[in-house]
Amino acid sequence: MDTADAVVIGGGVIGTAAAYYLSETGRKVTLIERNGIAAGTSSRCEGFILVNDKMPGYDARLGRLSQSLFPGLSEEIGFDIEWSPQGSLLLIESEEEMAVAEDFCGRLAAEGLAVQMLDRRRIHEIEPHLAEDIVGGMETATDGAVNPMALAQGLARAAQQRGAAIRTGAAVRDIRLTSPGKVDRIITDGPDILTPTVVNAAGIGAPEIGRMVGVEIPITPRQGQILVTERTFGLTRRKVMEFGYLMTKFEKEGYRRRVTPEMEANGVAFVLEPTGAGNFLIGSSRRFAGFDTATDPTVIRAIGERAVRFYPALARARLIRTYAGLRPYTPDHFPIISPTPVDGFFVAAGHEGNGITLSLITGKLTTQMIAGESPDIDLKPLRLDRFDSEIAHAR
Amino acid sequence: MPAESAFTILFDGRPIPAEDGRSVAETLLENGVHTFRRTRNGEPRGPFCNMGICFECRMVIDGHPNSRSCMTPVRPGMRVETQHDSNIEAPDEDR
Amino acid sequence: MKTVEVAVIGGGPAGMAAAAEAARRGASVALVEESATFGGKVLKTADCGLPLSPIEGYEKRTADRLLTDLHRHADRITLIPRHQVWHIQDGRVLELSPVGGAPVETRQVRCRRFIIATGAMERIRPFPGWTLPGVFPLGGLNSFVKHGILPGKRFVIAGSGPLLPVLAHTLIRAGGRIAALVQTTTHREMLRHVFPLMAGMDAFKLFQGIYYFGRMIRNRVPIYNGAAVSRVDGEERAESVRVIRLDRNGDPIPGTETEIDADAVAVGFGLIPCTDLTRLCGCREIYDELSGYWRTLRNSRMESSVDGVFVAGDGAAVKGYSAAALEGTLAGGAAALQLGYGGEDDSESAAVQKRLKKATRLGRALDQLSAPSSGLLHLISDETVICRCEEVRLKDLRQAADAGARDIHDLKRRTRTGMGQCQGRFCGQVINELLWNLLNRQAEDFPLRDVFTPRIPVKPCTLQDLLGNSK
Numbered sequence: 001m002d003t004a005d006a007v008v009i010g011g012g013v014i015g016t017a018a019a020y021y022l023s024e025t026g027r028k029v030t031l032i033e034r035n036g037i038a039a040g041t042s043s044r045c046e047g048f049i050l051v052n053d054k055m056p057g058y059d060a061r062l063g064r065l066s067q068s069l070f071p072g073l074s075e076e077i078g079f080d081i082e083w084s085p086q087g088s089l090l091l092i093e094s095e096e097e098m099a100v101a102e103d104f105c106g107r108l109a110a111e112g113l114a115v116q117m118l119d120r121r122r123i124h125e126i127e128p129h130l131a132e133d134i135v136g137g138m139e140t141a142t143d144g145a146v147n148p149m150a151l152a153q154g155l156a157r158a159a160q161q162r163g164a165a166i167r168t169g170a171a172v173r174d175i176r177l178t179s180p181g182k183v184d185r186i187i188t189d190g191p192d193i194l195t196p197t198v199v200n201a202a203g204i205g206a207p208e209i210g211r212m213v214g215v216e217i218p219i220t221p222r223q224g225q226i227l228v229t230e231r232t233f234g235l236t237r238r239k240v241m242e243f244g245y246l247m248t249k250f251e252k253e254g255y256r257r258r259v260t261p262e263m264e265a266n267g268v269a270f271v272l273e274p275t276g277a278g279n280f281l282i283g284s285s286r287r288f289a290g291f292d293t294a295t296d297p298t299v300i301r302a303i304g305e306r307a308v309r310f311y312p313a314l315a316r317a318r319l320i321r322t323y324a325g326l327r328p329y330t331p332d333h334f335p336i337i338s339p340t341p342v343d344g345f346f347v348a349a350g351h352e353g354n355g356i357t358l359s360l361i362t363g364k365l366t367t368q369m370i371a372g373e374s375p376d377i378d379l380k381p382l383r384l385d386r387f388d389s390e391i392a393h394a395r
Numbered sequence: 396m397p398a399e400s401a402f403t404i405l406f407d408g409r410p411i412p413a414e415d416g417r418s419v420a421e422t423l424l425e426n427g428v429h430t431f432r433r434t435r436n437g438e439p440r441g442p443f444c445n446m447g448i449c450f451e452c453r454m455v456i457d458g459h460p461n462s463r464s465c466m467t468p469v470r471p472g473m474r475v476e477t478q479h480d481s482n483i484e485a486p487d488e489d490r
Numbered sequence: 491m492k493t494v495e496v497a498v499i500g501g502g503p504a505g506m507a508a509a510a511e512a513a514r515r516g517a518s519v520a521l522v523e524e525s526a527t528f529g530g531k532v533l534k535t536a537d538c539g540l541p542l543s544p545i546e547g548y549e550k551r552t553a554d555r556l557l558t559d560l561h562r563h564a565d566r567i568t569l570i571p572r573h574q575v576w577h578i579q580d581g582r583v584l585e586l587s588p589v590g591g592a593p594v595e596t597r598q599v600r601c602r603r604f605i606i607a608t609g610a611m612e613r614i615r616p617f618p619g620w621t622l623p624g625v626f627p628l629g630g631l632n633s634f635v636k637h638g639i640l641p642g643k644r645f646v647i648a649g650s651g652p653l654l655p656v657l658a659h660t661l662i663r664a665g666g667r668i669a670a671l672v673q674t675t676t677h678r679e680m681l682r683h684v685f686p687l688m689a690g691m692d693a694f695k696l697f698q699g700i701y702y703f704g705r706m707i708r709n710r711v712p713i714y715n716g717a718a719v720s721r722v723d724g725e726e727r728a729e730s731v732r733v734i735r736l737d738r739n740g741d742p743i744p745g746t747e748t749e750i751d752a753d754a755v756a757v758g759f760g761l762i763p764c765t766d767l768t769r770l771c772g773c774r775e776i777y778d779e780l781s782g783y784w785r786t787l788r789n790s791r792m793e794s795s796v797d798g799v800f801v802a803g804d805g806a807a808v809k810g811y812s813a814a815a816l817e818g819t820l821a822g823g824a825a826a827l828q829l830g831y832g833g834e835d836d837s838e839s840a841a842v843q844k845r846l847k848k849a850t851r852l853g854r855a856l857d858q859l860s861a862p863s864s865g866l867l868h869l870i871s872d873e874t875v876i877c878r879c880e881e882v883r884l885k886d887l888r889q890a891a892d893a894g895a896r897d898i899h900d901l902k903r904r905t906r907t908g909m910g911q912c913q914g915r916f917c918g919q920v921i922n923e924l925l926w927n928l929l930n931r932q933a934e935d936f937p938l939r940d941v942f943t944p945r946i947p948v949k950p951c952t953l954q955d956l957l958g959n960s961k
């Protein structure tokens with residue numbers, strides 16, 4: 001039997017960030033992961049650290065808070081997370097989109113974000129490989145990317161150096177409560193752990209962990225597929241995506257992109273990430289397909305076709321691999337960073353397509369929540385009980 | 396060898412004799428060229444498996460980087476260049 | 491989309507025979523082959539300009555016979571050369587892409603049964619200097635030399651398995667100078683295997699063996715038995731080779747190195763099946779300890795554990811081209827039978843089973859004789875590149891293991907080993923053993939020999955080839 005002041009379940013970017021910040025408070029932390037560090041969604045994704053896709057308001061503020069923690073992190077933890085600060089670009093296809101984008105950009109700028117519109121001439125100047133008919137773009141200077149696997153590994157190692165125990169290859173089987181509904185012990189594949197505090201950072205596995213203590217957590221896997229090219233020529237150095245991406249992400253009605261039925265059906269939106277190694281990651285799709293992580297030719301072709309529409313030269317890049325990840329989706333797209341009716345049982349999960357970006361702030365907020373300190377941002381919009389009526393309704 | 400099947404290709408700008416029916420890799424080896432590529436650490440690499448699976452023989456062929464020289468037949472006037480992995484340029488038509 | 495009853499992947503002896511037999515019985519067939527010619531790894535290069543040796547003469551006649559059979563049923567067979575299969579969808583639709591700018595024949599083939607006949611690849615072991623220009627696997631060098639290309643003046647060829655005498659023979663005929671032939675096999679092992687080997691051989695194979703050895707002796711090729719190449723040195727290309735003696739267990743004996751001048755080196759340890767597609771389809775396989783590789787499970791009709799998926803030839807278990815053709819015939823016949831076409835069930839023929847048994851015995855004896863000892867991994871130094879594509883060195887793997895990497899997938903995530911263009915086909919062969927060594931654990935602790943997860947596209951292809959303009 002082991003003991004810990006706090007147990008973090010899940011070794012993805014969220015769990016490792018929580019373990020990192022929690023261990024800073026001097027608590028004795030154990031992180032438990034059934035597989036390996038970053039073996040889940042955090043290794044089947046891209047590595048954008050973005051604010052350009054956040055809705056003006058709370059969403060954007062939360063994103064920016066997290067983003068500001070990235071530039072200094074490699075140095076802070078003594079581990080290269082491959083932070084690349086080249087900025088991001090949203091590509092605009094039509095005059096109609098341009099109008100929507102200008103409004104969006106204005107509202108983000110009002111939040112104090114480093115965004116600006118680029119006209120036709122300017123965007124082709126800085127992106128010479130772009131398809132000729134692209135009418136403009138929106139640039140966000142503070143955006144960047146990391147290697148998410150390195151991020152999780154670096155955070156885990158840093159937490160370990162602060163005294164945290166990292167247990168991989170061991171699944172949580174059950175959580176026992178004391179009689180008045182308070183966390184008592186964790187039953188694992190290995191030794192059990194006595195602890196008063198649990199952070200459920202199991203990503204798409206969070207609902208299963210919740211059920212162990214009778215807490216319902218509305219997270220569903222939302223599949224996304226990615227194409228990987230070989231290391232190749234320098235097409236662009238920025239993180240690029242289509243403006244229509246935001247529309248897919250927020251499921252905005254009354255806005256139609258000119259795309260094929262296959263693209264529409266699979267929520268295909270163009271995203272391009274040049275990796276530190278010189279490959280390109282091309283994405284992506286969005287659909288609910290249970291826990292299926294197989295990629296399929298229809299979606300791959302749709303993503304490929306969309307990519308070539310924006311960067312014709314990509315047609316000549318060689319595809320070496322495809323993979324699919326499962327985004328932990330919540331009904332309102334916001335993560336859950338929250339206490340629960342069970343004393344000592346906290347949730348930090350449900351980041352959908354933003355988990356890498358929001359990892360650091362999530363770790364921090366979780367720590368502040370557990371320590372009872374005042375949080376860097378109001379936690380109300382992230383509370384689990386915001387779904388109470390929906391959950392009751394579903395029953 | 397009949398005369399019309401012999402021609403030249405350009406390797407790093409210098410003409411070298413070639414023969415119809417041969418691959419780029421065969422042609423270069425026959426002409427004493429062994430380094431086809433430099434890795435990102437600057438190490439020399441040549442062809443290895445000679446059957447298209449290892450991708451070690453990658454070169455810039457007619458402006459296309461990452462072309463497998465063991466799988467590409469030579470053609471008259473073909474331009475072949477050593478590939479430097481640290482500095483790969485976009486294909487000509489896309490520059 | 492093209493629709494046929496039987497689709498065959500791979501135009502080597504197994505695939506050619508399968509296509510011909512299914513068509514002979516009346517089925518409509520598509521035969522997909524990634525290179526421009528049919529015949530597979532041996533037979534398509536049998537005819538290559540140099541005057542044919544008796545063995546190549548035989549290979550050429552075998553190839554001609556297989557081609558004739560294919561053409562005899564040309565009305566029912568669609569040949570699709572220069573196209574690779576990059577995915578098999580729902581077990582019934584093959585996804586194709588053209589290779590090297592070939593015009594598109596078709597992008598999809600729908601079928602009711604399919605036969606995987608994708609052949610074998612070479613078994614390699616990394617060693618210091620193996621990335622220098624001038625170092626090849628045995629088959630890689632052999633195909634250059636067969637075409638009359640001698641990429642060096644003094645050759646050292648090393649390793650084990652049947653390709654070693656084949657390459658020696660090709661080099662001698664092309665006028666190459668063999669500075670050393672280095673075999674890991676000792677005299678003692680040879681003797682131990684000589685009976686199983688001979689029992690598995692037909693008259694031709696026996697002749698082939700004797701012929702090869704005769705040529706080597708006649709040409710005074712210096713032969714080192716029970717030895718291995720321990721490193722290759724050179725600045726821009728191979729300049730010298732070190733050969734080390736091996737003890738009875740196959741472990742290198744320190745202090746027994748000899749240096750040999752050589753500018754071209756080939757090292758290989760037999761063949762292993764290419765299993766990307768069978769794995770993708772979920773065909774069950776077992777790890778064959780004796781052969782040292784994963785083998786696809788099949789019944790006597792060459793059907794895998796997945797209904798309607800047949801696997802024939804070296805792509806299932808390495809047995810050579812005669813057995814491959816025989817298995818192809820069985821698979822093609824059985825697929826046609828399942829579709830309701832008439833004819834005998836050849837798998838019940840005693841003569842066929844006997845020939846197959848013989849070939850299986852030979853294949854296994856050769857696998858066993860060529861499987862490299864784990865001791866060879868001790869030759870690898872910290873600076874040795876393990877993953878050629880991503881330039882991952884042993885020290886990088888060591889660092890990841892020290893930091894807690896627990897399985898090969900974890901190693902991959904931490905170091906990028908296996909993430910490059912060849913998709914782990916080479917480093918994947920040794921990654922388990924290396925990890926076990928680094929973690930200081932015994933193979934017995936790991937019930938499973940892990941493999942990198944198969945990902946589509948099974949063969950890299952450009953987006954252009956994937957998308958194309960036509961369907």
Ligand SMILES: Cc1cc2nc3c(=O)[nH]c(=O)nc-3n(C[C@H](O)[C@H](O)[C@H](O)COP(=O)(O)OP(=O)(O)OC[C@H]3O[C@@H](n4cnc5c(N)ncnc54)[C@H](O)[C@@H]3O)c2cc1C
Nearest residue numbers: 010012034040041042045048172203205224325355356357
């Ligand atoms: C295609 C795609 C692209 C994306 N791109 C981006 C991007 O560019 N930028 C961005 O910010 N976000 C992106 N995301 C989203 C991001 O990847 C996720 O939000 C993030 O990885 C979620 O991290 P996590 O730690 O919550 O989950 P995970 O990484 O899945 O970690 C959860 C861990 O919990 C473990 N676990 C589960 N159950 C148990 C148990 N019972 N016992 C022990 N351990 C358990 C699992 O093994 C797993 O390792 C993308 C996602 C996808 C699919």
Ligand SMILES: Cc1cc2nc3c(=O)[nH]c(=O)nc-3n(C[C@H](O)[C@H](O)[C@H](O)COP(=O)(O)OP(=O)(O)OC[C@H]3O[C@@H](n4cnc5c(N)ncnc54)[C@H](O)[C@@H]3O)c2cc1C
Nearest residue numbers: 500502503504524530531575608609629803804810811814
């Ligand atoms: C490098 C090498 C050298 C060899 N040299 C000799 C030798 O000199 N003498 C000898 O007796 N034996 C040799 N062999 C063994 C010999 O190749 C086999 O015994 C025999 O060819 C097996 O026949 P097969 O039909 O099973 O496979 P193969 O002959 O290998 O045929 C498989 C075919 O499938 C094609 N293919 C594979 N994947 C795909 C795909 N995804 N899509 C489309 N097509 C695909 C390949 O291009 C290949 O033509 C060699 C093997 C190798 C690997």
Ligand code: FES
Nearest residue numbers: 443445447450465
């Ligand atoms: S030498 Fe291996 S792919 Fe060309």
